[in-house]
Every structure is written in structure tokens, then in C-alpha cells.
Amino acid sequence: MPDPTLMPRVHRLDDDGGTLQLPPRVSVSGPVTWFDALQDVLTPGTGLRFHHVPERGMIRLVQQDTAPDGYELRIGDDVTVGAHDLGGIVGACATLRNLLATGERDQLPTCRITDSPRFAWRGVHLDVARHFMPLPWLFWFVDQAAHLKLNRLHLHLTDDQGWRFEVKAHPRLTEAGSWRPFTQNPAWPDGDGTPHGGYYTQEQLRALVAHAAARNITVVPEIDVPGHVRALLAAYPHLGTGKAEVATGFGVLPEVLELHDESVAVIEDIFTELLEVFDSEWIHIGGDECPRDQWRASERMHQVAAARGLEDGVEGLQRWLTGHLQSWLAERGRRAIGWDEILETGPQPQTIVMAWRDQSVGRTALEAGHDVILAPTQITYLDHYQSDQAGEPSGQIGVVTWQDVMAWDPFDGLDPATPHLLGIQAQLWSEYISDPRHLEYMAFPRLSILAEIAWNGPIEDPERFTALLRRHVAQLEAEGINVRPLEGPRPWQEAGTGPRARPLESMPEGGSPADA
Numbered sequence: 001m002p003d004p005t006l007m008p009r010v011h012r013l014d015d016d017g018g019t020l021q022l023p024p025r026v027s028v029s030g031p032v033t034w035f036d037a038l039q040d041v042l043t044p045g046t047g048l049r050f051h052h053v054p055e056r057g058m059i060r061l062v063q064q065d066t067a068p069d070g071y072e073l074r075i076g077d078d079v080t081v082g083a084h085d086l087g088g089i090v091g092a093c094a095t096l097r098n099l100l101a102t103g104e105r106d107q108l109p110t111c112r113i114t115d116s117p118r119f120a121w122r123g124v125h126l127d128v129a130r131h132f133m134p135l136p137w138l139f140w141f142v143d144q145a146a147h148l149k150l151n152r153l154h155l156h157l158t159d160d161q162g163w164r165f166e167v168k169a170h171p172r173l174t175e176a177g178s179w180r181p182f183t184q185n186p187a188w189p190d191g192d193g194t195p196h197g198g199y200y201t202q203e204q205l206r207a208l209v210a211h212a213a214a215r216n217i218t219v220v221p222e223i224d225v226p227g228h229v230r231a232l233l234a235a236y237p238h239l240g241t242g243k244a245e246v247a248t249g250f251g252v253l254p255e256v257l258e259l260h261d262e263s264v265a266v267i268e269d270i271f272t273e274l275l276e277v278f279d280s281e282w283i284h285i286g287g288d289e290c291p292r293d294q295w296r297a298s299e300r301m302h303q304v305a306a307a308r309g310l311e312d313g314v315e316g317l318q319r320w321l322t323g324h325l326q327s328w329l330a331e332r333g334r335r336a337i338g339w340d341e342i343l344e345t346g347p348q349p350q351t352i353v354m355a356w357r358d359q360s361v362g363r364t365a366l367e368a369g370h371d372v373i374l375a376p377t378q379i380t381y382l383d384h385y386q387s388d389q390a391g392e393p394s395g396q397i398g399v400v401t402w403q404d405v406m407a408w409d410p411f412d413g414l415d416p417a418t419p420h421l422l423g424i425q426a427q428l429w430s431e432y433i434s435d436p437r438h439l440e441y442m443a444f445p446r447l448s449i450l451a452e453i454a455w456n457g458p459i460e461d462p463e464r465f466t467a468l469l470r471r472h473v474a475q476l477e478a479e480g481i482n483v484r485p486l487e488g489p490r491p492w493q494e495a496g497t498g499p500r501a502r503p504l505e506s507m508p509e510g511g512s513p514a515d516a
């Protein structure tokens with residue numbers, strides 16, 4: 001059998017050169033929830049069928065002491081999967097999937113594998129606010145994340161350009177806030193002329209949470225406050241300075257929430273319903289890019305700040321809200337996560353910092369004693385162009401190549417032994433990515449490389465890894481995923497002058513918009 005295409009790689013593999021032939025219907029013994037997970041991960045796309053038997057299956061799922069999400073796999077005359085938790089079973093099944101895809105689809109190499117992750121937090125973030133992504137595609141994307149042994153899906157549910165979370169107490173959030181009449185970017189300064197919108201009902205999101213949980217993925221929801229709220233203000237203009245529409249263009253906008261008691265009550269209503277849908281221990285409260293000019297100009301905000309006893313006046317309003325939300329969540333048994341700007345607003349010690357601006361902010365957050373997730377723009381923002389080739393479809397200004405990602409050392413400047421470095425996360429912002437196929441193109445293969453780093457730490461043998469990556473990309477392509485080949489886009493993946501056209505002002509240096 002050829003070298004298995006294991007992505008991420010396993011910690012240890014001893015191969016004895018033999019092959020196990022699987023029957024068309026494979027018996028599986030072990031706990032039923034584990035059997036369900038095996039079926040979920042291994043049935044789609046493999047052509048195999050599984051049935052549960054009380055004991056001595058062809059595949060045996062057995063309880064065993066392992067690290068969290070770790071597992072042991074023994075393939076001989078039959079298959080034994082040992083794990084401590086569901087995460088281990090899902091990981092082992094992802095590995096089995098890779099092994100099956102390597103050779104004949106019903107054969108496994110006889111071998112012994114022991115495996116466990118480097119990082120506890122192996123995340124991928126999805127911005128469904130800037131562009132709405134259809135629910136079935138989210139289910140599919142969760143499956144892909146599970147194959148890469150990722151375990152967190154961070155859903156950015158609200159932003160200036162759209163509100164995607166149904167709130168029963170405040171229906172206008174989705175009635176008025178979930179769509180915009182057109183979209184503007186530098187390629188279409190006057191707008192593309194096409195309305196855009198959509199939202200998820202609470203029932204739909206509950207189904208997504210359950211689907212993800214069965215695959216060892218926690219869905220971490222984000223409601224971004226008090227900035228990035230134009231969609232909220234479109235629904236309830238009196239919570240801002242009076243008049244607002246869902247944003248049609250992108251950037252850091254001046255409109256923010258007026259943080260009087262009425263706004264705070266609405267925020268609490270929103271988070272109350274959020275907690276009913278998402279059982280995640282971690283709840284993301286946004287906190288990024290909140291300009292204070294509107295507060296400075298507002299007599300009422302000066303009064304509110306004074307009434308709350310803020311010595312720095314309106315400058316302290318965001319700090320007050322952050323503190324309030326952290327306590328509010330803690331009282332309900334949850335932990336707040338914030339973008340790293342939260343560091344400037346006096347976060348409580350239990351708050352987790354998502355360090356996005358660069359690696360040094362991660363260090364500052366660790367030094368301040370916080371648990372930290374590294375999400376540096378320069379490496380993990382997969383909305384950036386993948387090269388400076390003219391054919392690349394639209395993206396955020398700047399280039400992050402797969403080689404850049406492969407060279408990333410998440411421990412750079414940090415103490416690898418610190419228990420506070422929870423892990424790493426890939427970000428898929430969607431200002432310039434309007435449909436799922438384009439999102440797939442931006443995600444793969446850079447997401448696969450980040451999954452490797454999340455599971456194993458920095459990549460020390462780039463040449464060998466590149467050979468593996470090449471086979472992995474071929475595998476994804478064979479499965480129908482819109483993956484970007486390592487050399488560059490296929491002709492039908494290019495920008496052209498249609499919906500994926502490159503916005504003129506966000507060209508990477510040296511690039512030209514198909515020389516238009």
C-alpha cells in the first residue's frame with residue numbers, strides 16, 4: 001500500500017506491510033454513541049456500511065485511558081479502537097477515513113497507531129454575517145472540519161452587514177437586520193445591484209450544534225458588541241443615534257450601540273436566547289473595532305457614564321460592558337471570549353483572549369495571565385489572497401500563501417510549556433467571499449495545514465510535509481472540494497470579471513486585476 005495520506009499526521013505509526021480486507025458490511029461493537037459517531041464519519045463517501053453488534057465486531061470500540069481526544073488504533077485480523085472519550089473515537093475514525101482513501105476503498109494497512117493532539121483548541125471561524133452561507137453547507141463544513149480533527153467552530157453570527165441569529169424577543173433583528181439591498185466593494189463602488197440576506201432559526205442552529213457535537217465539535221457563537229452593530233441598529237435605531245440601515249459596504253464604521261440601560265437589556269435578551277441554543281462553555285462577545293466618537297458626541301452617553309461612576313467618562317463605556325457581560329456569563333456557568341482589543345478594557349482573569357492582531361498580542365495576553373487562542377492575521381486569516389497571481393479570486397488585501405502557513409511556529413516568542421496557550425484558530429471572514437464554493441477555495445488547503453499545526457505543533461520538515469500536502473490536495477479534489485492546487489487556481493477557479501472579480505483597491509502588491 002502507498003504511504004497513507006494522513007492529514008493531520010498521526011503521532012506514531014508502526015506499519016507491518018500487511019493488508020486487512022473489509023467486507024461490504026462491517027460489524028462494529030462498543031457503546032452505541034460511539035458506533036453512531038463511527039457511522040457519521042465513515043459512511044459518507046467511503047461506500048462502506050456498518051452495523052452494530054453486541055460484542056466482538058470486526059471493529060471494536062473499547063474504553064481505554066488516553067489523553068483527551070487521543071486514541072489507539074490496532075489493525076490486524078480485525079480493528080480495535082481504544083479511546084477515553086468521543087473525541088478519541090472521532091479522531092480515530094478520521095484517521096481510518098484517510099487510510100481507506102489511500103488505497104483500495106475497502107482495504108486498511110495492518111498497523112498500530114497511537115495519537116493525541118498538541119492543542120486542546122483546534123478552531124475554525126466562519127463569518128456568516130458578511131455573506132450568509134446556507135445551512136446544509138454548514139453541516140457539510142462541520143464534517144470537513146471533523147476530518148481534519150478540528151474541534152471548535154466559531155460562528156460569527158452578527159455584524160454591520162447582516163444579523164443571522166433569530167431572537168424571538170426582538171423579531172426585527174432578523175426581519176430588518178438580516179438582509180441588505182445590495183453589496184458595495186471597490187469592484188462595485190455603486191453596488192452590485194443584488195439583494196443579499198438570510199438567517200438561521202434557533203431550531204436550525206440547534207440541529208447544527210447537535211450535528212457538530214456528534215463529531216466532537218463545539219459550536220462557539222459570537223454576538224459582536226458594542227461595535228459592528230449596524231444590522232442591529234437597522235432593526236432598532238433608537239439603540240443608536242437614531243437612524244441606521246444594514247451596511248452595504250465594509251470597514252470599521254462609526255455607528256455603535258448607545259450603552260444606556262435599554263440597550264443593555266436588549267443585549268441581555270439576545271444572549272439569553274443565545275445560551276438556550278448553544279451549550280458551548282465559551283461564548284464570544286466580540287469587542288473588536290469599536291470607535292468611540294459617537295459616545296464622545298452624545299450628551300446622553302456622558303450622563304450614562306457618569307451615572308455608572310466611570311472616571312474616564314465615555315472612554316470607559318466599553319470596559320463597563322465587557323465587565324458586565326463577563327460577570328453575566330459567569331453567573332450562568334459560561335466563559336467569555338473576546339477579540340484582543342478586550343485587553344484594553346480590563347478583562348476579568350477567566351476571560352479568554354483571541355489574539356488576532358499579531359503574535360506579540362498573544363504574548364501580552366499570556367503575560368497578563370489569560371487563556372489565549374492564537375489567531376494572528378498574518379497567518380490564520382484565510383480571507384487574504386493565496387498568492388499575488390492575477391487569477392486569484394477576490395479576497396481581503398494582503399497575501400497569505402500556503403508556504404507562509406506551513407512555516408508558522410505558534411510558539412514563536414512564547415513559552416511552549418504554558419498551559420494558558422489553549423490553541424490556534426483559522427479565520428474565514430467573508431467580506432469578499434460571497435458563496436460556499438469560493439469559501440472552500442479560500443479554506444483549502446490552508447485550513448488543512450493549520451489543522452496539522454493544531455494537532456502536531458510546528459511543521460519541522462517542510463519538504464516531506466509538502467509531498468503529503470500534494471497528495472492530500474489531490475484527495476480533496478477527488479472528493480469534489482473546490483480546493484486550490486498548490487501551484488495556483490485552475491482556470492475555472494479564477495477571478496474573471498463576474499462575482500469573484502478582484503476589488504481594484506484591494507489588489508495584493510504586484511497583482512493586476514486580470515489586467516482589466
Ligand code: TNX
Binds near residue numbers: 289339356381396431
Ligand atoms: C478584522 S478580526 C476584523 C473583521 C474583518 C477582518 C478582515 C476582527 C476582530 N475584526 O471585522 O472581517 O479584519 O480580515
